Amino acid sequence: MKKIIIAIDGYSSCGKSTLAKQLAKKLNYVYIDTGAMYRAVALFALQNGFIDVDFFDEKALIQHLDKINVSFSFNAELNTSETFLNGKNIEKEIRGIIISNLVSKIAKIKEVRAKMVELQREMGKKKGLVMDGRDIGSVVFPDAELKIFMTAAFEIRAKRRFEELKAKGDNTSYEAVLKNIVSRDDDDTSRTENPLIKAPDAVVLDNSNINQEEQFLIVMNLVNEKLKS
Secondary structure, three states: OOOOEEEEEEOOOOOHHHHHHHHHHHHOOEEEEHHHHHHHHHHHHHHOOOEEOOEEOHHHHHHOHHHOOEEEEEEOOOOEEEEEEOOEEOOOOOOOHHHHHHHHHHHOOHHHHHHHHHHHHHHOOOOOEEEEEOOHHHHHOOOOOEEEEEEOOHHHHHHHHHHHHHHOOOOOOHHHHHHHHHHHHHHHHHOOOOOOOOOOOOEEEEOOOOOHHHHHHHHHHHHHHHHHO
């Protein structure tokens, strides 16, 4: 049966990972959360004293990139893929506001992006893959059969992220979440190395006013068209 690569890009807190996981499960494809890969690098930098809110030793991080191994393992009990840093499950540690506030700084670094892109391309050699991030369709897999570019209004994304954190027991305020999203959008679109842009052949999906089920059906129709062609 024909297999394709599905590249999902877009702004932070647009639900890229949720959609990607739904598609991977439906199609029995491999799912890779590239955002988690950069979050893992951010956690490594934080744990080793290379970065903090007002401090970042880029040179030290670059010198230690060869000590970073990011991998994924499927948790059958939770029915989800979990992120591992050097063999340790870090899924919970990388989802908080602290890492969210640091990850864009990490993602700006040329050497970090080169290492992550190399790993990502290796993962996609056999196709049958759904990958989400910021530059999947534009840089990592420019020849992907299907490219989706997701967006939604600032306030809606902030509300979704706030509710998600609240459900996990995180007391971060809505205002702090909104500020983080606005800041990350600016970082993602203005960075020199592989900024967030819509690939020319990507399909724009604004989910400000549609739910997850409606979104999934829209994209599955696009997938089926590609599988038939």
